[in-house]
Amino acid sequence: MRVNSRQAMRKMNFLSALFSMTDEQAMWRVQTQEDHHAFAQLVERWEEPLRRLCARMTGDTHRAEDLKQEAFARVFEKRKSFQPNARFSTWLWRIALNLCYDELRRINRRGESPLDADESESIAARCEFAAETPTPDAQLAGQEEGELVRRALLRLPEIYRSVLVLRHYENLKLREIAEVLEIPEGTVNSRIAEGLARLTRILEPQFDDRQGRANPMHSNAAANAGRRTGSASGSQDISAPASRRGLQLQKVLL
Template identity: 40%
Template sequence: MEQIDVRLAKLARNGDRAAFAELVELYKEKIFHLAYRMLHNRHEAEEIVQETFLRVYTNLERYDENQKFSTWIYRIGTNLCIDRLRKRKPNYSLDAEMNDGEGTDWYAMLPSEDDTPDDQVILSETRNEIRKSIETLPEKYKTVVVLRYLQDLSLQEISEVLSLPITTIKTRLHRGREHLRKKMENIL
């Protein structure tokens, strides 16, 4: 049975605007979360979502229906994020948004199952430290860690999104985790 997103992509390719609008609805939040986790900037993440769908729309004829649509759109979004990261100035402060409220990490604000407020504060601080540590990862490790642990993609899907062998993905995940472990040992 054909995936719904593949069917929608075929319809959109043939000029069905409603089908394209459904694709946008299916993927806009996923692409936003991917972009926000990679760029840690709400405005830039919103721009990436728009640019991703613009590229999808203008390149629908290039989409290979034998490939998962999700892999294709994640590849486009990830590549746009990587391009944006490369264009940033080296002295860009990765937590510059923290004071204006837009950089709020909503995952860190999820209610805890812990009973005491102290436990909740410790958990929130730990999540913030993990998020900050992820931000310090070199780009190639950060991308893989975000796709695996924050977007919950499989190694195979990450391999397809980044057009890299699974062995490279495993290596980058391992090195990214080691980098995070060392960083967290110094903090906690």
């Protein structure tokens, strides 16, 4: 009994030490000892962030599961190439993004689009990415906005999509994104600004149309105001300048 008690205590101490390890310490054990317990700990910590990243980059939640598994397999296969002074998260994000880029190239070669997902896929992604809101109406509105942003992101070139996903969904700092993508911080900043500008241009007419359908009286009033001011097109909502609407649209993402 005393032996079993000591064994149980050693096991508890081992697990406690494993859980308290940093990612880099766990990866060192994987690299030098092929420690499967340490590897399982890394998978548990990172599988959800990786799945989110792959889903937002490819627009396919099912394929994201496969890409996530491929990323962890790549981590184990390439464990000897991990630099001891490197940040594990930087290395992992880079591996996952490269797999996403490869998948997007395969999609393009087949002449497909990330937007070609079926309706069930669209609904799943819509529910997954939508912000939680307190009332059914507000929840539905949040889901619709989340779906619009998701689809708009998929229309951006991957160099803008990647920085927006890393910055505004995974909350990486500019310095961290620069390390992942191996580009200067200034380039990260400019890509974020350009990506948001492009996203706003894509979303603006969709949000205007959605608001018009939700509040037809407001749309009619705006149209009448446009006619009274001699506007060539009465459909523009002059009560919401483009710059302000752009900020409102960006809040959906941010």
